[in-house]
Amino acid sequence: MAVSQTKPVYGLLGRKLGHSYSPRIHAMLGDYEYRLHEVEPDDVAAFIREGDFAGLNVTMPYKETVMDLCDKLTDAAKKIGNVNTIVRREDGTLLGDNTDYYGFSHLLNVGHMSVTDRKVVVLGTGGAAKTVHAVLTDRGASEIVMISRTGENNYENIAQHYDARFIVNTTPVGMFPNCPDSPIDLEPFARTGELREGRADGLFGVVDVVYNPARTGLMLQAEKLGVPHISGLPMLVAQAKAASELWQHKQISNEIVNEIVEKITFEEGNIVIIGMPSGGKSTIGSLLAKQLGREFVDIDDHIPEAAGKSIADIFAEDGEEAFRAIETQVTGEVCKRSGLVIACGGGVVTEARNYDLLHQNGIVLLLKRPLELLVSDGRPMSITKGIPGLARDRGPKYDAWGDIVVSNDADPMIVVGHALEKLQK
Numbered sequence: 076m077a078v079s080q081t082k083p084v085y086g087l088l089g090r091k092l093g094h095s096y097s098p099r100i101h102a103m104l105g106d107y108e109y110r111l112h113e114v115e116p117d118d119v120a121a122f123i124r125e126g127d128f129a130g131l132n133v134t135m136p137y138k139e140t141v142m143d144l145c146d147k148l149t150d151a152a153k154k155i156g157n158v159n160t161i162v163r164r165e166d167g168t169l170l171g172d173n174t175d176y177y178g179f180s181h182l183l184n185v186g187h188m189s190v191t192d193r194k195v196v197v198l199g200t201g202g203a204a205k206t207v208h209a210v211l212t213d214r215g216a217s218e219i220v221m222i223s224r225t226g227e228n229n230y231e232n233i234a235q236h237y238d239a240r241f242i243v244n245t246t247p248v249g250m251f252p253n254c255p256d257s258p259i260d261l262e263p264f265a266r267t268g269e270l271r272e273g274r275a276d277g278l279f280g281v282v283d284v285v286y287n288p289a290r291t292g293l294m295l296q297a298e299k300l301g302v303p304h305i306s307g308l309p310m311l312v313a314q315a316k317a318a319s320e321l322w323q324h325k326q327i328s329n330e331i332v333n334e335i336v337e338k339i340t341f342e343e344g345n346i347v348i349i350g351m352p353s354g355g356k357s358t359i360g361s362l363l364a365k366q367l368g369r370e371f372v373d374i375d376d377h378i379p380e381a382a383g384k385s386i387a388d389i390f391a392e393d394g395e396e397a398f399r400a401i402e403t404q405v406t407g408e409v410c411k412r413s414g415l416v417i418a419c420g421g422g423v424v425t426e427a428r429n430y431d432l433l434h435q436n437g438i439v440l441l442l443k444r445p446l447e448l449l450v451s452d453g454r455p456m457s458i459t460k461g462i463p464g465l466a467r468d469r470g471p472k473y474d475a476w477g478d479i480v481v482s483n484d485a486d487p488m489i490v491v492g493h494a495l496e497k498l499q500k
């Protein structure tokens with residue numbers, strides 16, 4: 076008689092799990108069930124005692140709580156002071172371990188962040204900060220300064236640490252939906268170095284453990300300053316891999332970690348389309364979304380809703396500046412979401428402040444249609460300034476903002492095919 080095989084059951088324990096990436100990550104790491112458990116503080120002890128699981132990941136705010144509920148702790152978990160992975164052993168007892176340590180270590184490796192003999196500023200003093208501190212200590216950082224809101228080293232007196240060479244953010248500042256916020260200004264840190272080849276080299280690296288959005292305010296500023304930087308997704312995936320290895324008693328390659336990071340980056344990232352008015356952003360965007368099975372959002376469609384009047388009326392009654400203010404507000408709300416195809420208004424590049432909004436969580440696709448094929452119908456800017464004038468003013472900005480360029484000079488479905496090819500590279 077055939078014996079029915081049931082899959083082992085793992086999962087994630089936390090209080091609010093939102094749209095956690097963990098089930099998707101674990102589905103790519105092994106053949107097991109992975110469930111989400113949102114549990115209130117008073118119920119955690121009972122959940123652990125009675126829980127029907129072969130192992131667990133643990134997240135905020137229970138990484139310290141579960142330490143007392145495990146039968147045994149690994150040395151790493153004891154040293155760091157929190158548990159993110161629980162393994163049920165053969166005799167049924169629970170072993171508490173910490174794979175965030177491995178995750179952060181992996182993040183430093185893939186970001187090429189060599190902290191040995193360097194001064195590091197760590198923003199935050201919570202659970203993630205403790206893990207980060209342990210890794211930095213083991214890697215021989217010369218000085219580790221922990222910044223908190225009210226401690227001895229805080230955001231008021233952070234200037235005394237502008238000589239730090241690395242910054243690690245472990246706070247939730249900048250995390251969705253508060254994006255693109257940033258906990259600190261990086262410029263004074265960068266400026267402490269010598270000016271070489273036109274850029275200050277005081278900062279060697281910036282790491283953000285936040286992974287949604289893909290680029291927090293901190294990452295976007297590091298990028299502008301030319302400072303090497305990396306955000307938290309490889310850490311999330313690597314800690315999951317290490318947990319999965321403990322549960323399955325087998326090794327998983329770093330290749331798989333990289334593949335998962337790439338897949339989630341693409342799926343969660345937005346495809347943000349810019350280009351001249353009537354260049355085909357709405358047309359190509361909606362077809363591309365259909366092809367990818369994604370939601371399509373046309374910023375221009377949401378502006379009348381936000382303003383209570385049509386785009387033509389905003390321009391006629393309130394002027395361009397008022398239109399730009401509403402456009403920025405709507406663009407910010409839409410672009411912080413995930414996994415969308417977004418068509419922007421043609422003038423989005425006229426406001427420098429919109430750059431971060433477009434780039435925080437996506438790839439910017441510049442759609443270029445030959446000027447002679449562009450039309451002005453109903454487009455206030457194209458009518459008043461004329462298409463050649465707009466093209467002259469905006470051309471350099473379109474080129475600077477676009478991460479990839481796609482020509483819209485063929486049948487729309489052919490253009491969508493070209494866009495997909497470039498996106499999947």
Ligand SMILES: Nc1ncnc2c1ncn2[C@@H]1O[C@H](COP(=O)(O)OP(=O)(O)O)[C@@H](O)[C@H]1O
Binds near residue numbers: 350357487
């Ligand atoms: N590849 C194409 N082939 C034929 N017509 C196109 C193509 N791309 C755009 N159009 C047409 O050009 C006009 C403007 O396109 P639209 O998508 O509204 O531009 P945008 O959103 O950039 O202002 C529409 O009438 C659309 O049908």
Ligand SMILES: O=C(O)C1=C[C@@H](OP(=O)(O)O)[C@@H](O)[C@H](O)C1
Binds near residue numbers: 386419420
């Ligand atoms: O170029 C511009 O400044 C504008 C372009 C329009 O969007 P399309 O590019 O979709 O026409 C719309 O946002 C508004 O009329 C302003």
Ligand SMILES: [Mg+2]
Binds near residue numbers: 356357358375418
């Ligand atoms: Mg449009």
